Amino acid sequence: MAMPHLQQPDPAHPVPQNDTLPEDDRDQPLYKTRDKVYPKRVSGYFRNLKWFALITLLAIYWIVPWLRWDRGASAPDQAVLIDMDMGRAYFFFIEIWPQEVYYITGLLILAAIGLFLATSLFGRIWCGYGCPQTVWTDLFMLVERHIQGDRNARMRLDKSPWTFEKIWKIGATHLSWLVIAAATGGAFVLYFNDAPTVMVDIFTGEASLGVYVTIAFLTFSTYLLAGWAREQVCTYMCPWPRFQSAMLDDESMIVTYEGWRGEPRGPIKRKNLVRGEVPEVGHCVDCYACFNVCPTGIDIRDGLQMECIGCGLCIDACNEMMDKVGFPRDLVRFDSVQNSQLRAHGKATKIRIVRPRTIFYSVILVLVASVMAFGLLNRTTLEVNVLRDRNPIFVTLSDGDVRNGYTLKVLNKEQAEKTYILQIEGLDASDFQVIGLTPNQDGTFSLDVAPDRVGSFRVFVAANPETLSSESTPFEFSVTDPEDNVRETYDTVFAGPK
Amino acid sequence: MSTHVEKDQVSGHETTGHEWDGIKELNTPLPSWWVYVFWATIIWSVGYWVVYPSWPTATSYLTGMFETTNRTQLHETMANVAAERAPYMERLAALDLDEIVNDSELLNFSMAGGKAVFAENCAPCHGTGGSGNPGFPSLQDDDWLWGGTLEAVNETVHVGVRWDANEDTRFNDMPAFGRDEILEREDINDVVQYVLAFTGRETDKAAANRGAEVFVDNCASCHGEDAKGVQELGAPNLTDAIWLYGGDAANITETVNNSRGGVMPAWGGRLDEETIKMLTVYVHSLGGGQ
Numbered sequence: 001m002a003m004p005h006l007q008q009p010d011p012a013h014p015v016p017q018n019d020t021l022p023e024d025d026r027d028q029p030l031y032k033t034r035d036k037v038y039p040k041r042v043s044g045y046f047r048n049l050k051w052f053a054l055i056t057l058l059a060i061y062w063i064v065p066w067l068r069w070d071r072g073a074s075a076p077d078q079a080v081l082i083d084m085d086m087g088r089a090y091f092f093f094i095e096i097w098p099q100e101v102y103y104i105t106g107l108l109i110l111a112a113i114g115l116f117l118a119t120s121l122f123g124r125i126w127c128g129y130g131c132p133q134t135v136w137t138d139l140f141m142l143v144e145r146h147i148q149g150d151r152n153a154r155m156r157l158d159k160s161p162w163t164f165e166k167i168w169k170i171g172a173t174h175l176s177w178l179v180i181a182a183a184t185g186g187a188f189v190l191y192f193n194d195a196p197t198v199m200v201d202i203f204t205g206e207a208s209l210g211v212y213v214t215i216a217f218l219t220f221s222t223y224l225l226a227g228w229a230r231e232q233v234c235t236y237m238c239p240w241p242r243f244q245s246a247m248l249d250d251e252s253m254i255v256t257y258e259g260w261r262g263e264p265r266g267p268i269k270r271k272n273l274v275r276g277e278v279p280e281v282g283h284c285v286d287c288y289a290c291f292n293v294c295p296t297g298i299d300i301r302d303g304l305q306m307e308c309i310g311c312g313l314c315i316d317a318c319n320e321m322m323d324k325v326g327f328p329r330d331l332v333r334f335d336s337v338q339n340s341q342l343r344a345h346g347k348a349t350k351i352r353i354v355r356p357r358t359i360f361y362s363v364i365l366v367l368v369a370s371v372m373a374f375g376l377l378n379r380t381t382l383e384v385n386v387l388r389d390r391n392p393i394f395v396t397l398s399d400g401d402v403r404n405g406y407t408l409k410v411l412n413k414e415q416a417e418k419t420y421i422l423q424i425e426g427l428d429a430s431d432f433q434v435i436g437l438t439p440n441q442d443g444t445f446s447l448d449v450a451p452d453r454v455g456s457f458r459v460f461v462a463a464n465p466e467t468l469s470s471e472s473t474p475f476e477f478s479v480t481d482p483e484d485n486v487r488e489t490y491d492t493v494f495a496g497p498k
Numbered sequence: 499m500s501t502h503v504e505k506d507q508v509s510g511h512e513t514t515g516h517e518w519d520g521i522k523e524l525n526t527p528l529p530s531w532w533v534y535v536f537w538a539t540i541i542w543s544v545g546y547w548v549v550y551p552s553w554p555t556a557t558s559y560l561t562g563m564f565e566t567t568n569r570t571q572l573h574e575t576m577a578n579v580a581a582e583r584a585p586y587m588e589r590l591a592a593l594d595l596d597e598i599v600n601d602s603e604l605l606n607f608s609m610a611g612g613k614a615v616f617a618e619n620c621a622p623c624h625g626t627g628g629s630g631n632p633g634f635p636s637l638q639d640d641d642w643l644w645g646g647t648l649e650a651v652n653e654t655v656h657v658g659v660r661w662d663a664n665e666d667t668r669f670n671d672m673p674a675f676g677r678d679e680i681l682e683r684e685d686i687n688d689v690v691q692y693v694l695a696f697t698g699r700e701t702d703k704a705a706a707n708r709g710a711e712v713f714v715d716n717c718a719s720c721h722g723e724d725a726k727g728v729q730e731l732g733a734p735n736l737t738d739a740i741w742l743y744g745g746d747a748a749n750i751t752e753t754v755n756n757s758r759g760g761v762m763p764a765w766g767g768r769l770d771e772e773t774i775k776m777l778t779v780y781v782h783s784l785g786g787g788q
Contacts, residue, residue: 030527031527031528031529031530031532031533032527032528032529033529033530034530034531232529236529389627390627391625391626391627392625392627392629392636392638395629395636395638395639396639396740397639397641397740398640398641398735398738398739398740399738399739400739403639403640403786405638405784433786433787435599435605435786435787436599436602436783436787448602456606458783460786
């Protein structure tokens with residue numbers, strides 16, 4: 001990624017040379033102590049956008065498990081439920097069996113491509129607006145600011161001795177964080193259990209150990225990550241910043257500082273002299289407003305950095321300051337690197353959404369989504385699997401006929417008890433039987449399968465070797481649901497001598 | 499931190515001051531919490547020494563607390579499985595074999611359980627799928643020396659075949675017509691040709707005709723005048739396509755000369771009744787449920 005060089009070497013502080021240093025001064029700590037970040041309150045367009053994202057996402061997280069969805073008597077009526085015990089996942093009108101877990105895979109692939117596309121278009125909006133780490137940290141900071149005050153008050157409080165005021169303020173903050181964290185962990189288990197039932201169980205001590213351990217673990221991790229770790233997660237733990245730049249190009253919309261306009265930066269006093277005229281100094285008044293509001297504690301004027309989560313709060317902060325000093329807005333702006341340079345040279349800017357890279361991501365996105373939609377729409381409620389015995393491949397019977405054994409699995413994915421008709425087609429069988437069942441008059445069998453269950457049947461087929469043309473004769477099992485006239489077949493072979 | 503920090507001129511990054519052949523190491527320090535996490539994991543590992551079996555001692559080893567070992571976990575798992583199976587086992591004990599087969603839930607349970615028991619106890623002789631070996635009957639076909647009904651299979655599993663320790667054992671004995679000089683060599687050849695003729699195979703017509711008389715005198719008492727065998731005696735049907743010891747002239751001659759007699763252990767008392775029921779249902783299903 002081509003980035004404009006924004007930092008000029010400072011002639012006042014020349015880079016010291018190695019041989020000028022005394023031996024003792026080379027001792028440096030191997031580990032970096034954390035500089036605590038005290039983000040300042042800010043208001044503006046991007047802050048509002050963030051509030052909107054925060055409220056929406058948290059609302060989805062906390063409300064969804066309470067939605068009901070009527071599936072009939074034999075299935076749970078929770079709209080979104082991952083039922084581990086029964087091995088079923090319910091998502092509104094979709095029911096997923098364990099062997100259909102590829103839908104989840106597809107969903108993850110969709111999410112990944114969506115993330116690539118969004119990043120190539122708008123930079124790291126996921127990091128700044130959608131990532132749970134950002135959302136919960138934002139919520140925790142809101143609580144912190146409400147109790148302890150804004151940036152300066154918090155810095156003062158941290159430095160002050162342990163007075164009663166400090167104890168109750170810090171204590172109240174952590175207590176509130178723990179309550180939010182517990183609500184977070186508590187909501188997670190609702191997705192895996194019937195929400196109203198497990199909610200009562202949790203408070204009456206009736207819930208399973210797994211539920212309590214999950215809540216405890218998520219409470220602890222939420223409290224730790226959103227309360228303590230914060231920007232350390234984005235900087236040190238998250239792999240995404242390391243390779244997100246591969247999705248960006250010069251036309252991606254990112255948070256940029258217009259160095260050409262801001263530099264050389266300097267205090268407001270010098271600029272007062274030239275107000276209203278073409279300034280000899282840059283518009284950046286070096287007020288550190290952008291730095292003070294940054295949740296990861298970086299200076300956007302150093303250019304796009306790995307630590308930047310693209311939340312745009314520095315834009316709001318800078319605009320506020322520009323309004324105050326009477327310079328045009330958007331010294332820090334949400335724009336592409338290319339546009340920033342075009343503007344520097346007084347040329348017209350353009351935003352190009354349709355680019356080879358975005359076309360590529362979009363095409364894959366549509367492709368995967370269509371495959372998934374096709375699979376979902378054509379999902380059958382009846383599935384047949386046949387396992388052919390291989391030990392031995394066939395058995396010779398006393399009358400010289402050969403017999404093959406099969407294990408037939410019939411998946412009834414409907415919420416109703418079904419009676420299917422089993423027959424074989426394409427084979428001149430001398431005998432056809434299902435263990436434990438008596439045949440119907442026409443030689444077929446009636447298979448009863450409970451709602452939402454798999455029926456397993458042992459099937460034997462015998463044939464006279466004279467009627468077989470080769471050592472493996474293809475034929476098919478046909479399972480029909482006479483009520484809905486749904487028919488599923490399974491191609492298999494009949495093995496014999498020859 | 500030192501006041502005069504050396505900076506790399508190209509990157510503007512601080513260096514550690516370490517230099518090898520003119521290459522200097524940039525200082526990109528880890529956050530210290532990372533180091534604390536490392537120390538925490540070491541302290542955490544001490545917990546494992548205490549909870550799990552760990553260090554050897556002169557004569558034994560430290561056993562750990564709470565009996566937390568893989569072995570006790572295995573026993574717990576097995577106990578859980580047994581507890582889960584208990585209601586099925588109770589129903590198996592209470593019901594007759596044909597009642598079990600008619601209950602689709604118990605049928606599937608027995609087939610799965612019986613398969614495991616079969617693999618442990620029966621597969622060495624009868625093969626993993628019950629397909630048999632020369633001298634060890636296939637359990638997948640429809641030819642049953644001692645009967646292929648649920649009751650007959652159950653009885654055979656209980657008492658075994660020629661198993662001296664069980665007085666009710668399935669027992670029969672074919673004379674060694676050649677070795678014990680009951681029949682002349684020519685008579686044996688004739689009767690073998692006669693037996694081959696049952697299933698329409700190529701025979702010496704003249705010898706087969708002579709053999710018919712030999713058969714009636716010596717063999718029909720057990721195998722029946724029509725040679726279709728007598729199940730109560732465990733005498734095999736000689737007119738079908740299934741030959742336990744091979745159906746060609748050489749194999750049949752060997753059988754008539756020296757007799758044959760396999761042995762199967764009696765499983766009654768060695769396996770519990772419910773297990774034998776599962777095994778019976780499984781074996782019965784293998785053969786197509788006669």
